[in-house]
Amino acid sequence: MSRIHPTEAKNTDTIELASTSNRPTVWTVWKKSSMSFQGTDGFSIFDSQGKLAFRVDNYSRRHKYLTREILLLDGAGKPLLALRPQILSMHDRWNAYSIEDCPNDKSKVPIFSVRRCAILQNTDSSEVFIGCSKTDKNRLIPSFTIDGCFEKRCCRITDSKGKEVAKISRKKNSGGVPVMLSDDVFSLILHPGVDCQIIMALVVIMDRICHKSFTPIMCH
Secondary structure (H helix, E strand, O other): OOOOOOOOOOOOOOOOOHHHOOOOEEEEEEOOOOOOOOOOEEEEEEOOOOOEEEEEEEEOOOOHHHOOOEEEEEOOOOEEEEEEEOOOOOOOOEEEEEOOOOOOOOOOOOOEEEEEOOOOOOOOOEEEEEOOOEOOOOOEOOOEEEEEEOOOOEEEEEEOOOOEEEEEEEOEOOOOOOOEOOOOEEEEEEOOOOOHHHHHHHHHHHHHHOOOOOOOOOOO
């Protein structure tokens, strides 16, 4: 069986940042917690060098009404962002808060928010609002837009000008005859200048917004 990623090195001191690269980088997202317990959910995200860059440790896949928050961690396990569902939201809104900025303060303004574009339509299209992104007419405009089908691992993230900043696609094995891997393993292409921490948080939130059922992976 081919390896999903080149290495599982846990040293995050040399983790590459997409914002410092002058060309697109391909990361690997594995929908499995690095803790590898059965019956729970999580993520392990590896940069293009195979280093564990981000992770979401095990949590019960509950309905959003029972989910307090999901923590995005760096590869070493340091909490970075708290992702919280907004309970009374028809657009399935999620808010992201900085752990360093008093995450228990409910009045704290989120770093960014994500919501579905449409209430009634069965679509994965979502909008991302960072800070106060407004036009001269004081109308909110999205900082990023997510289009495509996340469940099929085929979607694009574009900025407010329509420029692609990240792309999610199915992943193929790297050796021998090309074989499409399970959709629990997929590629994430990050373009230069993008904030990789925000993109990783968007991946986690989209996984919850799209309500794809979770199949536990047996421990070995």
